[in-house]
Amino acid sequence: MNLIFSYLKRYRVAAIAALVMMLIELSVELSQPLLISKIIDNGIREKDNSVVWLWGGVLAVSAIIAFAAGVLSSFFASHASQGFAFDLRDKLYEKVQSFTYEVFSRFPTSSLITRLTGDVTQLQDTIFMGLRFMTRVPLVVLGSVIMALVVHVKLGLLLTVTLPVLILFLAWVIRRSSDLFRSVQVRLDGVNGVIQENLTGIRLIRVFVRMGHEIGRFASFSGELMKSTVAALRLTETTAPLIMLIVNAGIMAVLWFGRIEISAGEATLGQTVAVINYSLRTIGAMSALSSIMATFSRAIASSQRVAEVMSADAATDVTAEQAEQANERKRGVSGISDYTGPDAIQGEVEFENVSFSYPGSEIAVLEEISFKVKPGERVAIMGATGSGKSSLVGLIPRLYEQNHGVISIDGVDSSELDIAKLRGAIGYVPQEVLLFTGSVRDNIAWGNEHATREEIERAAAAAQIHETVTGLPQGYDTKLGQRGVNLSGGQKQRLTIARALVRKPAILILDDSTSALDAVTEGLLLEELKHMSCTTILITQKISSTVSADLILLLDEGRLIAKGTHGELMTGSSLYRKIYESQGKEAVHHVQSIN
Known part of the structure; x- marks a missing residue:
């Protein structure tokens, strides 16, 4: 909670102003039953109209003051809560942008969307209610008890004895309901995930006539959300009648003993009315407590979820300088590398005994990969599905970090390069x-x-x-x-x-991004790339794309089993020859004729 609400510091002036206005409003309201008791005892019972007009006028003016203070409190509370939500959402988004793939993979996309929207909105609402109502409720209760004791000690004590019971009960409810509402948010993540998958794959769902299945799957997730929400709301809503029962029992005691005190001459009618009035104000405050507790419990769950994102390990490749570059890009500065001149990346890429496995997995995706590409050369990477081709090229812009070995760019360990400089010099075309x-x-x-x-x-x-x-x-x-x-x-x-x-770019990475192109168009594209000075790394399943490559890498189950030019692999790799023969020589000769 401290991490989250630290973003409220920037709006502390508005928050303090909201609280001050709320205290003024509350002070005026708490004085009103006392004024009413004076009107009853000193004016109506004594038949003194001047007292009635005097204290009645004071009561009317105080009502106007309370109204104005309430409006201003709402204005300042709204300003503080909206600003808080804007800053928190902005920082959360920046944090997500700084994640490495390893950290990013910990959070499902649907969960991150929920945290940046629903959870932040929940915290925003809690800030507003906290400044406007949450702090008001305990103060109304406490102020009513104190004023009841000031008016009449014995009758006030009857109202006071209900407080310890209420406090213990509410503490248990808040602790229990916060766990339940956290479960609700997790279920909401699941529902959002199903919606996202369905909307993204709507064509496939219709082609395979799986609408009924997907509707049933959504209903299942939605049903779990409903059950969790009902369980949480059942607990919070049950508290309202229990609170009312306790407070009403106190009022019944005040009425009973008030009659006795009046008969004995120990209390006046005005004092009894004032204490009852304070008791009724306590009931009014307590009646709003169930919804406030639900909001507060949701806020606890939401703050924990937001804190998980904020405290997640930051990307190792993001520095304060790069964070500032990110801010500049938000203000309209280009994301491409500004590094030019002799220090600019030329495009030499070298892998030395590089091994890699995805975070949390012991399965090696790449093992002992070594090769070198000179600036301006074209490299073609081939291999069966799952052989590690995309993982290999993903290591070049440091989307992941290798477990062993060294990846050098222009002879410099890529881990020592400024990440903005490295990625700014790369043109990346993903497989998807x-x-x-x-x-x-x-x-x-x-x-x-x-x-x-x-x-x-x-x-x-x-x-x-x-x-x-x-x-x-x-x-x-x-x-x-x-x-x-x-x-x-x-x-x-x-x-x-x-x-x-x-x-x-100095380095162009094409991750199987010509798969949907016909042979003629692909040949024309490769011919255009020849006239560019960039180093080109092309993942492909087509022999027609490899024949003119300066270097061909053949991967199998994460190992580099062969490398060389088309001619070298035709004589030295039986697997490459089989691929060549299976795809047909005509397509290859057609592309060669274009080139």
Whole structure:
């Protein structure tokens, strides 16, 4: 909780102002039963209208003051809570952006979305209620008891004896309900996860006619959420009648003994009315306590979930300087490398006995991998599914850190390089195509937001997508649907390649990103890459993509079983020859003729 609410410090002036206004409002309200007792005892019973008008006027003015203070308290509380939520959400997002893949894999995407939205909103509501109501309720109860004792000690004591019972009961309820509401948030993560999967895979679900199955799966997760929520709310809502029972028992005692005290001349009617009035105010405060407890219990669960993200191990590759660079990018500075001149990355890549396994797993994905690529060379990586191809190229931009061995860039250990410099010099096209909502131009410029129109079109032409784009209704200004649903698979792949090329990278990584291209288009693309000075690392299953490569790496179950040029592997690797023969010589010769 301390970690979370430390973000409220920036808005402490507004928070203090909200509390001060609330205290003024509360003080006025607590004085009103005392004023009423004076009107009854000194005015009405004594038939003195001047006293009635005097204290009645004071009562009216105090009501206006309480109203104004309440409005101002709500204004300042709203300002503090909204600002708090903005800062916390912003910091959470920055934190997630700084995660390594290892840390990121600890949190399901649906859970992170819930934490950045629902949990932060819950904390925001709690801050508002805390400044406006949560602190008010105990103060109303405490103030009412004190004022009841001031008015009449004996009658006030009857109200006082109910407090220890209420405090112990509420402490148990809050502790128990916070655990239940944490379970609710976990169930909500599950529901969001199912929704996310269904919306992402809606086409596949319809093709396989699995709508009924998915509806049943959603109903199952939703049912678990309902059960957890009902269990939590049952506990918090049950507290309201129990609290009312305890407080009403106190009021009954005040009425009973008040009659006795009045008959004995130990108390006046006004004093008895005042004590009852304070008791009723206590009931009013307690009636709101069940909903406040539910909110507070949810806040405890939400703060724990948010704290888990905030306290997760930060990426080892993020420094204070890089965090500032991230802030600059948010203000509109490009994400590509600003390193130019003799110190700029040239593109030499070397693996020396590199081994790797994913965090939390003892299974080796890569074992003792060694090879060297000179600047400007083209490397093709082949291998069966699961042989470690994507894992290998993911180590170059340090998406993960290798377990053993050294990865050098331009002869320098990549772990010693500034991560912004390293990644800024890399153009990466992932295996899974990802486009963003916006125009074609926006999606290409996403790789370099300061790219000129000519640079964007040149990158598109190199990626063999320029003619397709110019044929669209609005050309480069054509809006793409979510994840580029209005484009074919090959068009989306070429757009992502253009996005990488517009960075003018020193190292270009194509992770099986030409799989949807026909042989002619792929040949033209590879020919364009020849004229670029960047080092190209291409994961492919096509022999047609490897024949002109300077180096071919053949992986099998995480081991490098062969490396060399096309000619060398044709004579030295039986596996490579089988792949060549299975894919047909005609396609290879066709691509060679294009080149």
